[in-house]
Amino acid sequence: MCPMTEGTVRLDATAKRIIELLQEDGRISYAAIAKAVGLSEAAARARVQKLLDSDVMQVVAVTDPTQVGFTRQAMIGVRTEGDPMKVGDRLALVREVDYVVTTAGSFDLLVEVVCEDDPHLLDVIRQIRELEGVVSSETFVYLKLNKQHYNWGTR
Amino acid sequence: MCPMTEGTVRLDATAKRIIELLQEDGRISYAAIAKAVGLSEAAARARVQKLLDSDVMQVVAVTDPTQVGFTRQAMIGVRTEGDPMKVGDRLALVREVDYVVTTAGSFDLLVEVVCEDDPHLLDVIRQIRELEGVVSSETFVYLKLNKQHYNWGTR
């Protein structure tokens, strides 16, 4: 439900290099990883598995939702009363919500939603505003996705 | 530089199912995909390759940046004058920027940045505000990542 939030794991240089390789190509073979980092194939495989098991990293397909039938995306800024984390965790349970962060600033939470069309988005917004602890919200409908990348390890 | 923005490709049910499988596990074997969608291994492999080549989908490792040495993340709302797309495309060139969307609402652009620390973030904000066409900006520093997922194909 909510991956990668618990205690920070210690990552050595090899682990970071492995992550970088998989950020460039999530389907690279274990053998290629092993050669690149100077380990045996079995060791490389074990390290990848450990990174996955500990939720430090996940390897997934990422798409532009508009190309897969979800034509309405939006970011919703939410102001809360009480504990923002609590509201955030509840928002995380909403199916259409794919991204929730607690922030400092004029919003307490930023929530990204993926919807099929405008009525669907409207319904999700209603759903969010009815949540206990939500004071107000502001919606930013996506017009164009200009950039999306995941390889900040490799710069 | 800027993937998945051009003309929408036609996706049939099989392509969608393949995407769903890879959203759950980016390292699933071609053989397993083939069995799941009822194609030969070679055909499944060709279709995955096509989806990757056409930038409909990318398979990548995704991490919580805070665990990999980038402790300061933020969303920056940007107001522009002139063509927001133009500014958005220029923002996409900034190294620390991993996500840019053009939006409707009180911001014209939403920009996510990944930084190593506060001074680094400060520098990136300065950099953004100096860009031609940027009128003002508002920064939302991330305190906690509550949810992050990529499998809206599978609901």
Next chain:
DNA sequence: CAAAGAATCTGCGGTAATCGCAGAATTAAC
């Protein structure tokens, strides 16, 4: 410091997946 314990690594054999290609089948274009 020494010894026990835990974690991590290497090497390897059996199995399974990947790759590339030739030809068949299907779909699209005219």
Next chain:
DNA sequence: GTTAATTCTGCGATTACCGCAGATTCTTTG
């Protein structure tokens, strides 16, 4: 209806994956 283009199947040859046994390194503890 014919041509062209795309997509699929089948199948060797190659390569990668998996699990494990034993060696090595790192950590803990008396």
